[in-house]
Amino acid sequence: MTNKEEIEILSTQIKWEPIASDGGMTEQMYLSSDKELTALKQYLGAELPDDYVWFMKNIGRRFFNDDRIHMKLNGVSLSCLDWFRDAVDVLTFTKMASEKDDDGDLQIPANLLIISDSISRDNFLLDVSSEHYGKVWFRHHDAKWRMMNAERADGLVLVANSFSDLSSKIIKNTSPSDIDFNFSSDDKIV
Structure with a gap:
């Protein structure tokens, strides 16, 4: 079974928030178009994984309504993963995070897409590099947390x-x- 076939089956087994049909919202408004996905590929200079493309075209920008999201993977809580962005948002946020900060460093490494982020600016990233193609990474907003918990430099x-x-x-x-x-030790909850 291909990843594309697998995601089609898996997507039906996740509980999603219903599409807000009030106020004129339609299912099409949640989905990413070929044109939007092409813009994303052109920006990256890389193909997108088939399973992700299928998801963006058929499920799209959706919020989780599934308690099974509350789990840890490699020490990372997925509770902050509440939705996936559409291609327009992914491109916008990836471009912004790919710009150099005040120190001249990239905010996210090259060849990564921000497919979701949390209110505290944690990122879930899809890798399109040849070395780690298709892998999903987590990047915490706090540099100290990253130093203590990350498996990569x-x-x-x-x-x-x-x-x-x-x-x-x-x-x-x-x-x-x-x-x-x-949470990191420096996070303040108000």
């Missing part, structure tokens, strides 16, 4: 080997944990 933690693998792990979670966020 660039501060990333692997959460899944593909977009389909991430979906599969959520579906297979038979014991959702309490809601947990990836």
Whole structure:
């Protein structure tokens, strides 16, 4: 079974928030078009994984309504993963995060897409590099947290080997944990 076939099956097994049909919203407004996905590919200079493309064209920008999201993968709580962005948002946020900061450093490493982010600016990233093609990484907003918990020098933690693998792990979670966020010692809760 291909990743594209797998994500088609897996996507039906995740509980999603219903599409808000009031106010004129339609299902098409949640989906990414070929034109939007092409713009994303052109910006990256790389093909997008088939499973991710299928998801963006058929499920799209959707919020989770599934308690199975409350789990940890490689020490990262997925509780902060509440939705996936559409191609327009992915391109916009990836471009912004790919710009150099005040120190001249990239905010995210090259060849990564921000497919989701949390209110605290944690990122879930899809890798399109030849070395790690299709893998899904987590990047915490706090540099100290990244230094202590990341498995790579660039501060990333692997959460899944593909977009389909991430979906599969959520579906297979038979014991959702309490809601947990990836707080660092410097985070202030008000």
